Amino acid sequence: MPFGRTVGKMVSCQALWPLLVCLPMAQLTEAEVLEVLKTVNDPELHQDLVGLGMVDQISIDGGRVGISIVLTTPACPLRGKIEADIRSAVGRLEGVKVIELNFGAQVRGPKQEALPGVRNVVAVGSGKGGVGKSTLAANLAASLVLEGAAVGLLDADIYGPSQARMFALEGKRLMADDEKNIIPLRSYGVKLITIANLVEDGQALTWRGPILHGTLSQLLTQTVWGELDYLIVDLPPGTGDVQLSLSQLVPLSGAVLVTTPQDVALLDVKRAYTMFRKTHVPVLGIIENMSYYQLPDGTKDFVFGEGGAAELAEREGLELLGRIPLTKELRASGDDGKPLVVASPDSRDAQDLRKIARSLAGQVSIQAHMSLPVL
Numbered sequence: 001m002p003f004g005r006t007v008g009k010m011v012s013c014q015a016l017w018p019l020l021v022c023l024p025m026a027q028l029t030e031a032e033v034l035e036v037l038k039t040v041n042d043p044e045l046h047q048d049l050v051g052l053g054m055v056d057q058i059s060i061d062g063g064r065v066g067i068s069i070v071l072t073t074p075a076c077p078l079r080g081k082i083e084a085d086i087r088s089a090v091g092r093l094e095g096v097k098v099i100e101l102n103f104g105a106q107v108r109g110p111k112q113e114a115l116p117g118v119r120n121v122v123a124v125g126s127g128k129g130g131v132g133k134s135t136l137a138a139n140l141a142a143s144l145v146l147e148g149a150a151v152g153l154l155d156a157d158i159y160g161p162s163q164a165r166m167f168a169l170e171g172k173r174l175m176a177d178d179e180k181n182i183i184p185l186r187s188y189g190v191k192l193i194t195i196a197n198l199v200e201d202g203q204a205l206t207w208r209g210p211i212l213h214g215t216l217s218q219l220l221t222q223t224v225w226g227e228l229d230y231l232i233v234d235l236p237p238g239t240g241d242v243q244l245s246l247s248q249l250v251p252l253s254g255a256v257l258v259t260t261p262q263d264v265a266l267l268d269v270k271r272a273y274t275m276f277r278k279t280h281v282p283v284l285g286i287i288e289n290m291s292y293y294q295l296p297d298g299t300k301d302f303v304f305g306e307g308g309a310a311e312l313a314e315r316e317g318l319e320l321l322g323r324i325p326l327t328k329e330l331r332a333s334g335d336d337g338k339p340l341v342v343a344s345p346d347s348r349d350a351q352d353l354r355k356i357a358r359s360l361a362g363q364v365s366i367q368a369h370m371s372l373p374v375l
């Protein structure tokens with residue numbers, strides 16, 4: 001990095017004061033700016049931007065300071081805070097008049113790449129079926145694309161694969177390239193592979209153990225995913241063979257758990273949480289779905305109970321990534337094959353889903369950071 005180049009600055013000499021000797025002002029240097037950036041921490045990784053290798057370039061032109069920052073994800077949830085902290089710190093340097101900030105992103109993954117080109121594999125699981133796991137997986141994948149990430153989605157829900165419908169790809173056949181590798185389907189920028197392509201319409205998969213393991217391995221490793229920041233895996237509900245196989249086949253960046261506030265769903269999600277912990281998969285957080293139904297007069301009806309996911313998160317020291325209400329629009333968007341974040345991007349629920357996706361990306365960055373060796 002070209003740090004350390006000194007650019008001189010002179011006090012402008014006004015013709016009115018011809019007798020004053022023009023002295024050079026303290027010169028602003030890139031090294032000085034870099035030093036100040038060492039005092040700015042990434043709020044989630046709790047380390048300074050320079051130490052994290054996030055400062056890509058510094059340039060100085062008169063009182064104009066240009067800084068290029070490489071975030072750990074384009075979906076950075078705290079970009080606003082990082083920007084404000086940089087402006088405040090650098091702005092205190094003498095001679096700085098304008099700060100031009102430029103943000104890029106390079107998604108980091110665990111030390112060991114999950115699959116060739118795939119930086120992070122994130123599983124979306126639930127304890128119980130029907131809690132909206134697939135709906136949220138679809139919206140998370142589409143949200144991360146909207147944030148600028150390269151995203152794949154593997155529908156591994158053998159009991160009810162629904163991603164083809166949620167992405168309007170029902171009936172589309174998978175193709176193979178010359179080397180017999182599978183080419184994923186693509187919708188709203190998400191590269192999609194679904195286990196549904198391997199079964200007849202409407203039939204549930206009854207494979208267990210080794211066959212399932214082999215099929216999952218094939219879908220993961222023989223798909224032309226290309227470069228992916230995030231591969232989201234929509235798991236079947238519960239704690240069965242797919243979960244176990246997946247954790248054996250690839251190093252997962254983590255898992256997200258979806259639950260409703262209902263006691264029985266919470267009990268089951270606790271089991272799923274325990275299973276992930278036992279298989280050393282970090283649990284990145286919980287999403288509470290169908291949290292309430294908003295009545296026309298604005299009051300909230302807590303159809304499935306209230307506060308359960310928050311309590312569970314607190315008890316287990318987990319992140320509650322967000323809460324999504326029960327709405328006709330979310331149900332309809334799934335049925336219509338267009339995730340809500342694409343169908344109604346400005347709606348409050350779409351904005352909340354985008355926020356959850358950013359929080360999730362933040363948690364993935366934290367995991368990647370924690371997996372690095374301490375220097």
Ligand code: ADP
Nearest residue numbers: 129130131132133134135325326327330331334
């Ligand atoms: P799972 O993957 O947990 O089995 P799905 O995502 O398939 O659950 O959702 C089950 C049903 O509930 C689907 O018809 C879906 O459209 C609907 N659904 C999911 N979340 C919501 C929500 N927040 N509001 C309304 N309907 C929802």
